[in-house]
């Protein structure tokens with residue numbers, strides 16, 4: 001058993017934990033980060049989808065909702081979800097933030113109040129969009145369909161610094177960890193710099209629970225088979241929606257926190273493939289280049305994503321029995337893909353089984369089904385006007401944006417975390433990750449999680465040592481930098 005004392009312990013190293021760790025370390029605090037996943041050097045990330053799922057994600061890749069209608073994914077590696085995500089970084093609009101303000105009672109949820117936190121995080125990241133010259137066949141079909149049908153589209157904004165190193169955004173390995181250290185995961189940006197400033201990191205450390213005391217917080221878990229225990233003046237849970245909710249529930253805090261585990265959202269996504277007579281080669285070049293930017297879609301509660309996937313994910317999501325499925329897989333080069341992502345309004349719930357297993361209660365309500373249907377109809381229209389010969393819809397929904405469970409707000413009956421990012425009634429225990437979200441924004445969440453972490457750093461440091469930016473430049477050979 002280990003017992004050490006720190007100013008801060010941060011559990012989890014993803015979008016929230018990574019940004020917060022940097023700012024606390026920069027303010028001279030003694031910070032320990034505990035992460036269940038492993039540390040990888042960029043060049044060592046798995047080079048195939050199956051290994052990447054098994055080694056970089058929880059539960060080997062997917063975690064089903066209780067009714068198995070949705071397959072959820074989350075990262076388990078140093079850098080968390082930022083290592084396995086697409087790194088599309090969008091600010092929230094007032095449609096999302098006004099809803100948060102109304103639910104939480106916090107006027108800090110507005111475009112104006114969030115602005116300087118977005119500014120600060122963006123200044124520390126390299127942001128690029130994919131030039132039209134680098135679009136692949138899938139992006140061209142998406143753009144052509146939007147233009148013919150009169151819908152508005154826009155370029156995506158990605159956190160990346162040198163995806164075009166060999167000419168033309170030619171790499172599709174983003175979801176399995178970026179071998180070029182180009183994608184702006186916290187493992188490639190905030191964490192190495194925080195370590196230079198003294199951040200200590202223990203990977204392979206699974207935290208089970210916390211005990212809040214009058215002098216600080218005790219954190220307990222295990223590294224391999226060894227039980228470990230740490231002590232800090234303050235503890236910040238940044239273990240993501242499922243992780244932080246589970247740690248609080250497992251710590252026996254469910255009765256004290258009636259809103260714990262409630263208000264779980266995930267932007268359910270439904271993928272539709274289409275077959276074309278000519279090769280599309282959607283697997284070549286930039287994985288994603290465009291997004292829907294049509295106010296009618298936003299008002300209707302969905303967006304259309306220009307996505308594709310590797311052969312394993314495609315095999316998982318393509319419909320049909322043996323022969324039909326095999327035929328589609330054989331035509332892999334001829335497949336295009338678009339998905340509808342729904343802004344969900346029917347809250348799910350997280351709970352623990354008697355044996356301590358996480359249960360994810362999340363079903364599609366009537367509003368989500370309607371939004372999905374509307375989006376899927378437009379996707380079919382896009383395929384029709386662009387000459388697809390066959391359309392194939394995935395049989396299951398997926399959830400990549402896991403949000404809520406420890407909502408931030410004024411009142412204990414409807415929220416878990418107060419405006420200072422402390423758990424209600426526990427001034428030394430904090431939460432800083434996507435679990436804070438009071439509802440689903442309908443927009444990519446990670447930039448806002450980072451912006452909230454920047455705001456949390458200010459709250460924790462009492463404003464006196466307000467966080468400043470890190471250097472914008474990426475190391476000459478980031479692959480050699482200890483991440």
Ligand SMILES: Cc1cc2nc3c(=O)[nH]c(=O)nc-3n(C[C@H](O)[C@H](O)[C@H](O)COP(=O)(O)OP(=O)(O)OC[C@H]3O[C@@H](n4cnc5c(N)ncnc54)[C@H](O)[C@@H]3O)c2cc1C
Pocket residue numbers: 011012013014015016017034035036037073074075076077078079080081082084085086087088089090175205206207208238239240241242243244247400401402432433434435444445446447449
């Ligand atoms: C395939 C995919 C694509 C995505 N694409 C995008 C995108 O393009 N844009 C976007 O904005 N978002 C995207 N997302 C979502 C985004 O990555 C997440 O919303 C974001 O990373 C969540 O940040 P977080 O800080 O809440 O948690 P995470 O980033 O998930 O970090 C939590 C960390 O805590 C660790 N942890 C959990 N439990 C414990 C425990 N008990 N003990 C120790 N450590 C623990 C985890 O291993 C993890 O490293 C995508 C997600 C996926 C899966």
